[in-house]
Amino acid sequence: MDRRMLLAFILSFVVIIAYTRIMAPPASKNKDADHPRTVEATPAAEEALQKVKETQRKLDILEVRREALPAKLSTVGNASMNVAYSAAGGCISSVTLHRSEIIKKGPIELVAPLLPLLQPIMLSISAGAEVHGDSMYDPVDESPKKGNVGFKKAFGPLVVVKRYSASQQGFVVDSSIEFENAGSENISLSGITVGAGAVIALTHAERDTYLGVDVSGGDGRIHRIAGSKLSKERKDRAAIKWLALRNQFFTLVVKPKGGAVGYSAGTVRLADDRKGVRGAIELAPLELKPGEKKEIQLSLYIGPKEYTALSSFGALDVMDFGWFGFLGRWILIGLNMLFRVCGNYGVAIILLTILIRVVLYPLNQKSFRSMKEMQNLQPKIAALQTKYKDDPKKRQEEMMRIYKEHGVNPMGGCLPLLIQMPILIAFFRVLQNAIELWGAPFYLWMKDLSEPDALYRISTGKNVIPFIGRVVDGQAYVFFNVLPIVMLVVFYIQQKMSPTGMGASEEQQQQQKLMGYMMPVMFGVIFYNMPAGLNLYFAASTLLGILQQKYMTR
Numbered sequence: 001m002d003r004r005m006l007l008a009f010i011l012s013f014v015v016i017i018a019y020t021r022i023m024a025p026p027a028s029k030n031k032d033a034d035h036p037r038t039v040e041a042t043p044a045a046e047e048a049l050q051k052v053k054e055t056q057r058k059l060d061i062l063e064v065r066r067e068a069l070p071a072k073l074s075t076v077g078n079a080s081m082n083v084a085y086s087a088a089g090g091c092i093s094s095v096t097l098h099r100s101e102i103i104k105k106g107p108i109e110l111v112a113p114l115l116p117l118l119q120p121i122m123l124s125i126s127a128g129a130e131v132h133g134d135s136m137y138d139p140v141d142e143s144p145k146k147g148n149v150g151f152k153k154a155f156g157p158l159v160v161v162k163r164y165s166a167s168q169q170g171f172v173v174d175s176s177i178e179f180e181n182a183g184s185e186n187i188s189l190s191g192i193t194v195g196a197g198a199v200i201a202l203t204h205a206e207r208d209t210y211l212g213v214d215v216s217g218g219d220g221r222i223h224r225i226a227g228s229k230l231s232k233e234r235k236d237r238a239a240i241k242w243l244a245l246r247n248q249f250f251t252l253v254v255k256p257k258g259g260a261v262g263y264s265a266g267t268v269r270l271a272d273d274r275k276g277v278r279g280a281i282e283l284a285p286l287e288l289k290p291g292e293k294k295e296i297q298l299s300l301y302i303g304p305k306e307y308t309a310l311s312s313f314g315a316l317d318v319m320d321f322g323w324f325g326f327l328g329r330w331i332l333i334g335l336n337m338l339f340r341v342c343g344n345y346g347v348a349i350i351l352l353t354i355l356i357r358v359v360l361y362p363l364n365q366k367s368f369r370s371m372k373e374m375q376n377l378q379p380k381i382a383a384l385q386t387k388y389k390d391d392p393k394k395r396q397e398e399m400m401r402i403y404k405e406h407g408v409n410p411m412g413g414c415l416p417l418l419i420q421m422p423i424l425i426a427f428f429r430v431l432q433n434a435i436e437l438w439g440a441p442f443y444l445w446m447k448d449l450s451e452p453d454a455l456y457r458i459s460t461g462k463n464v465i466p467f468i469g470r471v472v473d474g475q476a477y478v479f480f481n482v483l484p485i486v487m488l489v490v491f492y493i494q495q496k497m498s499p500t501g502m503g504a505s506e507e508q509q510q511q512q513k514l515m516g517y518m519m520p521v522m523f524g525v526i527f528y529n530m531p532a533g534l535n536l537y538f539a540a541s542t543l544l545g546i547l548q549q550k551y552m553t554r
Helices: 003-022 043-060 307-313 322-342 345-359 361-376 378-387 392-405 415-433 482-497 506-526 532-552
Strands: 072-077 081-086 091-097 108-111 123-127 138-143 148-155 158-166 172-181 187-200 212-217 222-226 234-236 240-246 250-256 262-270 275-283 286-288 293-304 454-459 469-472 475-481
Touching: 072 148, 081 158, 081 293, 091 293, 108 187, 108 250, 108 293, 172 187, 172 286, 187 240, 187 250, 187 262, 187 293, 212 262, 212 275, 240 262, 240 275, 250 275, 250 307, 286 293, 293 307, 307 322, 322 345, 322 415, 345 361, 345 415, 345 532, 361 378, 361 532, 378 392, 415 532, 475 482, 482 506, 482 532
Parallel strands: none
Antiparallel strands: 072 081, 081 091, 091 108, 123 187, 138 148, 148 158, 158 172, 172 293, 187 275, 187 286, 212 222, 212 240, 234 262, 240 250, 250 293, 262 275, 454 475, 469 475
């Protein structure tokens, strides 16, 4: 592999890896933290402060208890999920996703019974009526066998009816909120807030880059907010189409018919120290005349970040494939098509790697030929460097003259590689985020392509050893991962096959030799705790590169 190829590879991939796996976005700072204020304490102020602290404590530290939501009335199930409802807030109490071909590690409780204020379709109104999110509702129109559940509550002259209808299959729940003015005077409602609930990280180690909130603006632009940037609640008044809470593989999307006028988002932390994100949408004000009824309709998607399901729901942009998302989508489609042929995602990754290599073969061939031409010119270039070592401008002019005489483009070896980088980066993002690989086995000891392929592990107590250790369920381990070592060996072989520049000085040859040892080690360290699917791709791609190089030099 030419050194310029290594440089392009490193600049493209190491930056992505460092951003998505190593570097966590810094938490927002409180500008007033360094300038504490002195406030005269009064009994009323102290009482108010205690209430604020208690509210903040409840939002930041939550213990998942099923009894947290009293009077759970009914559970509606279909082939994909069970949805439980509670009279506390008249909202969705919990959602459990069944084990399936997509959710291989199911069942998964995506919505857990926390506080009523943190459940989907929690309703509160700040002006025009005293509507609190944790009020107790009465059941109405309850037909669980048909997937229909309803709740009713009178807040003075304002009567609120919530209705839910779960789809017969899939991950969609349709909801409506009906407002009726049963009084004799007009009612003006504003500050109408509907909760989206909360989504919790799948594991303690899940990065804030996976945990976050996505908002589809009225202009169609997607605003992504990492969980690490929500240490303080964020509110925004702007037209939105939907709001999504997400972890690495699952999402909860609230999509009001007609959109919303604002949203809020924040974080939660459970008693077991797992993090989560919460959110709510604000609806447009309503005017109700005496006896008048108005209805708001919403749809919820509560399920995996799966291409077909999210596309049908109209929230495909929840799937974030990074800078080259358009390529990532086609790669995922191709991966799923190959899986339907071979029945194994590990084999599908290898087949897709072969297809990508075949498509890119003309570019690789052109790159290799250009590098060979540059290698043949090395003696002349070295002579120029010696002759004009004290005159950089003249040396550059003579080098360009030689390139022109021999019809060589000095960037000819790099440009084809740079063209390939978007495809490689998109593949990286797909393998990092595709739920299809979550729990998908390959062969032998590789039981989950979304996790490192540990052959065995050794406990190290609470001490995490850098690079080769990680924490699982609060316990630190050293893992023996096989694929990264295979990749290191294959990468080293490829380095040894790469010819050194003719005419290079002894010092340059020593540097190239050192690079030949250091590069495989560096990549082995970087990829050691990467998902098995990603390492399988890189190992297969590197091995195919060796075969391709042998073919070109035969």
